[in-house]
Amino acid sequence: MIKKGMKLGHNEIMIVSKYFDSINDFINLEIGIKRFQGNIERFHFNPIPLNEHSRKLFSNIETFHIYDRKDKIFEDGKINKKVIWYKLKYSTYLEEKQKGNICENIAYTKSDMMKYKNKIPSEVKSLDEFKSLTSITIPTTITKIECCCFLACDSLRNMNIDNLQFVSKERIFMNEPTLISIKIPESLQTINGKEVQKKDINEFIIPTTITKLGNECFSGCSSLTTITIPTTIIEIGSSCFNECISLISINIPSLINTIADSCFYECMSLTNIMLPSLVTKLGWNSFERCTSLKEINIPSLVSEIGMHCFSDCISLTSVNIPALVSKLPCYCF
Incomplete structure (x- = not known):
């Protein structure tokens, strides 16, 4: 916690600026706050992809990071090593x-x-x-x-x-x-x-050491009726519970902010589901063909609802549309 009156030093601002998205963010920082002038020159690696212009500003980098195959590659100056992320x-x-x-x-x-x-x-x-x-x-x-x-x-x-x-x-x-x-x-x-x-599973308890559920992780687990997801989970992949036709109940951890595409597609036994308050997006087909789903409370932070999100939810009797949603896509219901 930063105490009132404390100022960020050069080391702290370098840590923060590592997460900037563009060269304009770096430039605006140095223009806006005089004591942080020279921040770019302190970097010994490039935290963002570079072009001819931004390369000149990051003049002291020794390790060149390549984030995408299309990134321009530089081997000039002090650069002696590359880190490839793709x-x-x-x-x-x-x-x-x-x-x-x-x-x-x-x-x-x-x-x-x-x-x-x-x-x-x-x-x-x-x-x-x-x-x-x-x-x-x-x-x-x-x-x-x-x-x-x-x-x-x-x-x-x-x-x-x-x-x-x-x-x-x-x-x-x-x-x-x-x-x-x-x-x-x-x-x-x-x-x-x-x-x-090989044996059927109708109940699954995920270990607390798990932080993410991969794409299609439980897809097609037709015998699964209930699952306990620990609070350590921060991401649920697309089609994760796709066609879990026997799934009756599920808890979604509070840190989840997106319901991925086809996440609960054709969970035909699911009658209700509680979405966390931090959810901002419902993906394409995320609840399509949940034929037993009767009601759902969409959190107030949701601003985007994908196509076919609730398509063929024939038992759905009650749903609220948050104020942040400006349009409903094709075949949403």
């Missing part, structure tokens, strides 16, 4: 590593697997689609598995997962702090050397 395949990462650069988003692709085989290196953060697997080892470093990653993996027999949470009839749940799930291929016979024991 997704790269593993083989490209190895090339960048040889140059002394850092890669923050490494994907294991089909070409990587053909070259480096089935054991996924610990540096890898996500998996692309695979079809010719017979066995695979998934390390704890994996925080994302692309949609349909193991679809049509008809030869996959064995899987090793370092951070296994739970195996249900439809899913393998894994990883912290983001809970992600894998649809179980029909051919899969063993997990971690043991015969796969």
Whole structure:
């Protein structure tokens, strides 16, 4: 807490300005507050993408951050290292590593697997689609598995997962702090050397170590009737509970501010739901075909309601539209 009368120093303002969106924010700070003149020159890395003009202002950077493939790359001045934030395949990462650069988003692709085989290196953060697997080892470093990653993996027999949470009839749940799930291929016979024991789940308690629920995490879990989501959850991915046709009740943590696209699509047994007061957006199809939903109280901060949001909610008898909503899209109800 900042006490009354205290002023931000140079170190504090550098920390704050790291989160600025554009070069204009940096310029306005130095123009508006004289004692912060020279703030840009104190940076030894670029907190925003640069162009020819802004590069001249960040004159002392030594580590150049590349946020997008389309970013202009500079290698002049004192720059001696790069940090790459967009997704790269593993083989490209190895090339960048040889140059002394850092890669923050490494994907294991089909070409990587053909070259480096089935054991996924610990540096890898996500998996692309695979079809010719017979066995695979998934390390704890994996925080994302692309949609349909193991679809049509008809030869996959064995899987090793370092951070296994739970195996249900439809899913393998894994990883912290983001809970992600894998649809179980029909051919899969063993997990971690043991015969796969598929069982229905009708109640699921998410560990408090989890902070995010990945896209499609519980999608198609047709036996799930109730789920307890801890207050540690700050984000729920799109289609997270899509087609959970038996889901009767669910609690949404208070820190959630967006109901993602298709989040509760076709949750046909859901009768009511309490949305947190911080929610500002309801995504496309978020409650479409929730045929048992009778009423919903939309929080006052909501300013956007997506297309088909409540389409085919045939039991809905009461709904309020917040004052911040200026338009209702096509097929909203």
